[in-house]
Amino acid sequence: MGELRKPAAPFVVSGPAGVSVRTRLRVSAADAAVLTEVGSFLGSLAAGDLAGISRQGRDRDAPSWAARKRALTGSSSARWAGSVTKATQDQWALARRGQAAEMAWLRGQIARIEARLSRPLGAKADKRAGLVRGYAGRAEWHAKSRRLSALQDRLAALEGDWAAGRVRVVRGGKKLARLRHHLDEAGLSRQAWQERWQAARMFLAADGESGKRCGNETIRVTDTGQLSIRLPAALTHMANAPHGRYVLDAMTAFTHRSEEWRDRIVADRAVAYRIHHDVPRGRWYLTASWQRAVVPTLPLEAVLARGVVAVDMNDDHLAVWRLDAHGNPVGRPRRFAYDLSGSARHRDAQLRHALTRLLHFTRRHGAAAIAVEDLDFTDGAGREQFGRNKGFRRLVSPLPDREVPSAPRLDGRRTERGHRGCGSGAHVAVGRPVLAAATDDRHS
Incomplete structure (x- = not known):
């Protein structure tokens, strides 16, 4: 008899590393216009920066990151440039991890198909000998051999992208981009799709910074619920408050974990914010997130x-x-x-x-x-x-x-x-x- 599989030893998982809460923003028409303008402008900067980092490939280092940030600072601000470059860096890294995962999956599929193709038709599996079963008939064998060739071509192209450090990222989402060619099936007009596409490509996110007022200098939410954003340098003409800021008419209130959030902003501890527009629902949302102190595992x-x-x-x-x-x-x-x-x-x-x-x-x-x-x-x-x-x-x-x-x-x-x-x-x-x-x- 074969050896029984032994369960691995149990272990204790550490607690959550951070918290994220979301609330709805009931913005006015003027607020929505400003947010759309700022988000679209910063989204264009993020798209250009992502294209630049993709062209650099694997030849990236700290000086190149600093140069990209300096290039964006003039038209936005140092903090907006930092948020944009960090977001694009994370997006590039996520795409690279996706490439690695896909290559591992392709290699596993290729190895399994090759093993089954090498077996006689209708052969049964033999776990003791480490043999897999063969395919049922010649038609299935032929179809799998064609699939093997297609998977090998995919793997070769992916390995070429991996070696060059080239990633393929669609800002706004591949699913929404492909939907542009099937508007009738989705029941959308071109204008409705364009609104979704524009909202998905907007960038309205800022990392927190401890020591700054309310924990975030770029997107600030006070303990009274007042929300304001620091406008990019190219859009300061839309400011309605000193120092190039725009104060929204909408008031903010977090229901979930409100006490924990308020304790952080009162103490000027870092809180990151992201503003998102849900076009199908016609709603704006604000997401706040912060890190928690590391707690020793019991x-x-x-x-x-x-x-x-x-x-x-x-x-x-x-x-x-x-x-x-x-x-x-x-x-x-x-x-x-x-x-x-x-x-x-x-x-x-x-x-x-x-x-x-x-x-x-x-x-x-x-x-x-x-x-x-x-x-x-x-x-x-x-x-x-x-x-x-x-x-x-x-x-x-x-x-x-x-x-x-x-x-x-x-x-x-x-x-x-x-x-x-x-x-x-x-x-x-x-x-x-x-x-x-x-x-x-x-x-x-």
Whole structure:
């Protein structure tokens, strides 16, 4: 008999590295016009800077970054230039990580197809000998050989881009760009699409800076809810306040984590802001984000001392059971259902709702941790692993087996990209069982 697979040792996940909250801005027509003008202007600067950094490829260093920032400072400001160059740098780095992930996926697919093509038609798998099964018939073998050639061409082109440091990024989103050629199917007019495209390419984001008034000199929100922005040098003629600032008529109020946000701005600690226009809804939103102090991770024994809530992640529900300090079930099991059909937003909302119920259940029963299994069906969800077994692939693919919905981008004056996970303390990592301390009863 083959050797049984051994589960990896459990570990405790650290708490969230930052917080992000959002509120609606009820702007006037004048405010909307100014925000659109400023966002479009800064968006054009971001597009030019992204094109420049893409042309530089891998030949980038600190002096080149400083030169790009100086080039943007004249028409905007030093802080706007810093925010723009940092955002484009993050976008370039994200595209590079996407390239690396795609190359790894392509190599895995190519290796699996080559292994199956080398086997006789209809041959069965032999796990002891490390042999995969062959394809069912000659027609499937021929189709897979053509797919192999296409994947190899994709990999060669991607490796060329990787070696040159060239990335392919669409500011505004590839999905929205492609929608321009299918307006009739989407039920959109050209003007409606143009408004969405313009809003998606706007740039209205500023990193926080500790020591400055209210924690942000560029986009400032006072404790009374007054919102103002520092206009770029080319648009200072629109200012309605001293020092080239524009004060919006709309007042701001954060409902979630308002006390934590107010404590930061009163102490002039860094808070990053982003203004976003949702064209389909006709709404403007303000997102505030900040980093949290690093909290030492508790030892595993201390986490388990008050019991744990064990979670089994399934296709359509979370199976939950409370365990005592010795691992014995207590009470009756619970079931938190969700529906993973529909759009990505709907799936994320369903998972967030289920996780919120899970956190409420955990706090209600006094447990200090949540134990989450890590299925990691990445290889199993592929078509080459289970071939024509579409039913099983369809069952496995939507399972939340790797990551729960991510929190928004976490920004400070100098930020680190937040890890994906539940913002309230329950996290899922890849590769082994997870113990996450339940530190809050609400999902951010």
